[in-house]
Amino acid sequence: MMLEYMKTLAPRLLGYKLAIMGLRKYPPHPVVLNFSITNKCQSRCKTCNIWELYQKNPQKEKEELKLWEIQKIFKTEDDMFLLNICGGEPFLRHEDIGDICKYAVRYCNAKAIHSPTNCLAPENIEYGVKDILEKIPSNVKLTIKLSLDGIGKDHDEIRGVEGNFKKVQETHKRLLKLKKDYPNFYLDAGTTVSTMNAHKLPSIISWVHDNMELDNFYHELADTRAELFNVDKDDKDPDDFKSVVQNRGVTPTGDQYWDVAHFLLEEAKKDMQGKRAFSRISQALRVVYYERAAWVQKNQKRKVKCYAAMSNAHLNPWGGLWPCNVQAFRHNLGNIRDFDYNFDKLWKSEGAQKVRQWVNGNHCHCPLVGQAMVDTILDPKEVLRVLYTYFKYK
Numbered sequence: 001m002m003l004e005y006m007k008t009l010a011p012r013l014l015g016y017k018l019a020i021m022g023l024r025k026y027p028p029h030p031v032v033l034n035f036s037i038t039n040k041c042q043s044r045c046k047t048c049n050i051w052e053l054y055q056k057n058p059q060k061e062k063e064e065l066k067l068w069e070i071q072k073i074f075k076t077e078d079d080m081f082l083l084n085i086c087g088g089e090p091f092l093r094h095e096d097i098g099d100i101c102k103y104a105v106r107y108c109n110a111k112a113i114h115s116p117t118n119c120l121a122p123e124n125i126e127y128g129v130k131d132i133l134e135k136i137p138s139n140v141k142l143t144i145k146l147s148l149d150g151i152g153k154d155h156d157e158i159r160g161v162e163g164n165f166k167k168v169q170e171t172h173k174r175l176l177k178l179k180k181d182y183p184n185f186y187l188d189a190g191t192t193v194s195t196m197n198a199h200k201l202p203s204i205i206s207w208v209h210d211n212m213e214l215d216n217f218y219h220e221l222a223d224t225r226a227e228l229f230n231v232d233k234d235d236k237d238p239d240d241f242k243s244v245v246q247n248r249g250v251t252p253t254g255d256q257y258w259d260v261a262h263f264l265l266e267e268a269k270k271d272m273q274g275k276r277a278f279s280r281i282s283q284a285l286r287v288v289y290y291e292r293a294a295w296v297q298k299n300q301k302r303k304v305k306c307y308a309a310m311s312n313a314h315l316n317p318w319g320g321l322w323p324c325n326v327q328a329f330r331h332n333l334g335n336i337r338d339f340d341y342n343f344d345k346l347w348k349s350e351g352a353q354k355v356r357q358w359v360n361g362n363h364c365h366c367p368l369v370g371q372a373m374v375d376t377i378l379d380p381k382e383v384l385r386v387l388y389t390y391f392k393y394k
């Protein structure tokens with residue numbers, strides 16, 4: 001399986017390398033497409049302001065991409081490795097999420113699909129996950145990540161909805177049953193580690209180990225992303241959305257970040273032992289990611305090149321394409337609706353090239369996990385560190 005993946009990935013990775021070195025005009029299409037299929041959300045998280053968006057701008061909800069538009073986009077896009085579904089709460093599109101995934105596989109040969117869920121509508125989530133599994137072939141991996149930011153009332157408090165924790169448990173129970181029939185289905189959970197729960201992380205991990213059957217339990221450090229509107233206001237923010245933007249100060253800073261990242265990487269090392277190969281390689285990538293993210297946050301600069309707008313891109317619910325969700329709204333490649341839904345035309349546009357030049361100018365740094373994973377694979381020294389970790393913690 002790994003060899004099959006590398007056959008797809010290797011020529012593309014070479015293409016990104018050549019493009020970043022200026023030896024090729026346009027990079028190949030992204031191997032990771034992050035796609036916010038909706039910004040609707042029933043959560044009221046303290047780490048994010050997306051849920052306020054349509055309360056304050058109800059007209060924008062109607063502008064989200066329809067299924068027929070998504071199909072047209074995927075028809076013009078080359079093979080991708082991972083469709084990373086984002087939101088909002090993706091399962092508020094439970095009725096067509098299966099078709100979206102089907103099209104990603106049919107037209108773009110997606111090898112893996114990932115989606116988080118806030119677990120607030122267990123029945124609909126079960127319906128949506130089952131629908132995806134019915135519509136994708138058994139050699140395509142599906143991972144669903146249950147968001148879990150605390151235990152009991154702590155979780156409800158951070159996510160802003162009473163009873164959310166109980167629904168995480170119910171969703172877990174429902175989805176666990178599907179694993180028997182679908183070996184390509186991986187059930188994960190993940191904690192967004194913020195200033196509100198960093199000190200409770202050991203007790204969260206211990207509770208999860210004792211009470212939940214999972215393939216992986218991941219943790220992401222809460223960061224400020226323009227997409228989540230949890231950043232400082234900026235002139236480039238769209239006027240409609242300015243009232244939603246508010247920095248809530250949730251990102252652990254300096255030494256706290258360093259301590260949490262080191263705690264997490266030790267946990268990831270322990271977690272790798274005895275796992276299936278796919279899970280173990282993911283955790284080895286995580287270990288290397290945590291080490292680098294801690295270094296980046298402490299030193300406030302990049303350690304490796306960033307391939308955003310090349311290897312990865314982020315399609316928003318209204319058809320806009322960003323290099324990443326940290327630079328959302330502030331650096332746009334363009335809107336696919338203005339390119340007749342033709343991904344290739346947008347990818348090779350002047351606007352896209354300008355964004356790439358900006359990214360390559362080292363103006364920013366971040367601990368963004370999805371981008372960091374590909375940046376790792378594209379950096380030979382980081383690859384050696386992943387392999388070392390993979391074999392050491394077997």
Ligand code: SF4
Nearest residue numbers: 306308324326364366
């Ligand atoms: S370094 Fe981070 S914020 Fe900057 S372009 Fe890359 S992914 Fe986006």
